[in-house]
Amino acid sequence: MRFTSEQRHDDGVLARDFSLGDIPGTLWTPRTTPAPLILMAHNNGLPRSDARLVARARYTAGVHGYAVASVDGPGSGDRPGPAAVERAGADLRRAMQAGEPVDEILETLVGALVDAAVPDWTATVDALLRLPEIDGPVGFTGWAALGIRLAVAEPRIAALGLFAGGHVPRAQREHARQVTVPLLLLLQWDDEGNPRQRALDLFDAFGSTEKTLHANRGGHLGTPAFELEDTCRFLDRHLR
Amino acid sequence: MRFTSEQRHDDGVLARDFSLGDIPGTLWTPRTTPAPLILMAHNNGLPRSDARLVARARYTAGVHGYAVASVDGPGSGDRPGPAAVERAGADLRRAMQAGEPVDEILETLVGALVDAAVPDWTATVDALLRLPEIDGPVGFTGWAALGIRLAVAEPRIAALGLFAGGHVPRAQREHARQVTVPLLLLLQWDDEGNPRQRALDLFDAFGSTEKTLHANRGGHLGTPAFELEDTCRFLDRHLR
Numbered sequence: 001m002r003f004t005s006e007q008r009h010d011d012g013v014l015a016r017d018f019s020l021g022d023i024p025g026t027l028w029t030p031r032t033t034p035a036p037l038i039l040m041a042h043n044n045g046l047p048r049s050d051a052r053l054v055a056r057a058r059y060t061a062g063v064h065g066y067a068v069a070s071v072d073g074p075g076s077g078d079r080p081g082p083a084a085v086e087r088a089g090a091d092l093r094r095a096m097q098a099g100e101p102v103d104e105i106l107e108t109l110v111g112a113l114v115d116a117a118v119p120d121w122t123a124t125v126d127a128l129l130r131l132p133e134i135d136g137p138v139g140f141t142g143w144a145a146l147g148i149r150l151a152v153a154e155p156r157i158a159a160l161g162l163f164a165g166g167h168v169p170r171a172q173r174e175h176a177r178q179v180t181v182p183l184l185l186l187l188q189w190d191d192e193g194n195p196r197q198r199a200l201d202l203f204d205a206f207g208s209t210e211k212t213l214h215a216n217r218g219g220h221l222g223t224p225a226f227e228l229e230d231t232c233r234f235l236d237r238h239l240r
Numbered sequence: 241m242r243f244t245s246e247q248r249h250d251d252g253v254l255a256r257d258f259s260l261g262d263i264p265g266t267l268w269t270p271r272t273t274p275a276p277l278i279l280m281a282h283n284n285g286l287p288r289s290d291a292r293l294v295a296r297a298r299y300t301a302g303v304h305g306y307a308v309a310s311v312d313g314p315g316s317g318d319r320p321g322p323a324a325v326e327r328a329g330a331d332l333r334r335a336m337q338a339g340e341p342v343d344e345i346l347e348t349l350v351g352a353l354v355d356a357a358v359p360d361w362t363a364t365v366d367a368l369l370r371l372p373e374i375d376g377p378v379g380f381t382g383w384a385a386l387g388i389r390l391a392v393a394e395p396r397i398a399a400l401g402l403f404a405g406g407h408v409p410r411a412q413r414e415h416a417r418q419v420t421v422p423l424l425l426l427l428q429w430d431d432e433g434n435p436r437q438r439a440l441d442l443f444d445a446f447g448s449t450e451k452t453l454h455a456n457r458g459g460h461l462g463t464p465a466f467e468l469e470d471t472c473r474f475l476d477r478h479l480r
Binding site for chain 1: 429440443444448449450451452453454455456457464466470473477
């Protein structure tokens with residue numbers, strides 16, 4: 001793991017880009033270390049440089065004292081993806097322009113993105129847990145389909161805070177039954193692109209003894225600001 | 241309004257029983273006053289002396305600094321009710337002993353309890369807001385059917401924290417469309433006596449621009465302790 005840039009913010013958070021082989025990532029560490037690690041990813045492979053993700057990472061590190069990491073997996077952000085991702089991405093653009101249904105294309109695209117991302121995120125956890133700034137249990141927040149897969153594959157993940165605002169392929173909806181760690185699922189009640197019933201069925205499927213659903217009125221981008229604090233309080237209950 | 245008993249607790253909370261005409265009630269006030277008022281009631285007319293309600297009132301006053309009040313309306317707690325309540329209560333006991341369906345009997349019973357309770361709660365708000373210990377906006381937590389009716393009838397109520405764990409008659413489910421104040425609806429995902437879909441439909445019906453649903457795995461009595469703190473934080477956002 002090689003750090004390629006470093007920026008110290010007023011709130012004491014140190015933001016560093018890193019490379020791990022060909023995996024590009026960012027690590028935000030709080031003033032006081034060592035700290036537990038939160039993996040943070042946008043739904044559907046959106047880039048780790050997205051302003052909303054950066055704001056969440058800064059808050060989680062600066063106010064709640066976690067180390068936060070995000071990486072762009074193959075096909076996520078600007079990073080080129082495997083053939084299956086590129087093909088499905090082209091199909092998606094074509095279908096959206098033609099106004100055709102995209103559900104089955106998203107099924108293929110998000111499935112391929114998750115398949116490609118899992119080894120990179122696992123390798124990143126291995127590398128990050130060797131840093132002196134990080135110790136303790138690991139949490140995950142954000143991209144639901146990836147979080148489900150990581151939680152099943154990765155016993156070090158002890159809490160999942162997921163946003164039911166992206167497409168969750170059938171395979172991951174099945175995997176949800178195997179998830180047993182504490183879960184907070186966040187849902188926008190009027191999310192245009194994500195059927196409400198599918199999100200409620202996903203919540204129902206999780207095997208976790210402790211699982212909580214937060215649903216708020218409004219569309220995909222309308223999640224109230226207080227939910228970020230609620231997610232951090234959820235993490236505090238399980239990682240501190 | 242006449243105070244009939246007084247108890248000072250270690251956390252600074254002063255608990256006083258009162259009578260307002262024939263309405264029996266309890267007022268919990270925090271160390272620092274004046275404070276905003278929270279009306280707190282159990283679903284289905286359970287008594288204000290119930291240990292779970294008392295614990296919630298003590299926490300809300302002691303930790304979050306609210307004045308909290310609860311009254312037993314006609315037919316609630318030990319207080320005798322009007323004929324319609326007594327008749328439906330007898331029908332309910334008979335049906336439960338016989339293992340017969342109770343949904344329509346609850347419809348009648350809870351409807352009659354709410355009808356009887358509304359004037360008492362409104363008179364209590366009038367009297368309490370004249371006390372020097374209380375000022376500011378009013379919140380309501382607990383009994384969903386009563387909270388909906390009070391929020392429609394009583395413009396001083398500025399925030400509603402409801403537990404979807406009691407029977408909500410059809411009339412109140414219709415009234416929910418007229419509720420526009422901020423709302424937190426709490427739901428137990430596996431509540432034996434309260435159909436999940438009915439609670440989700442109730443959440444959907446509320447007219448409030450800001451409305452949040454919290455659902456937790458588990459049965460009727462399994463609400464996690466952290467939800468009390470979440471309810472108080474919701475009240476803080478709207479009443480402070």
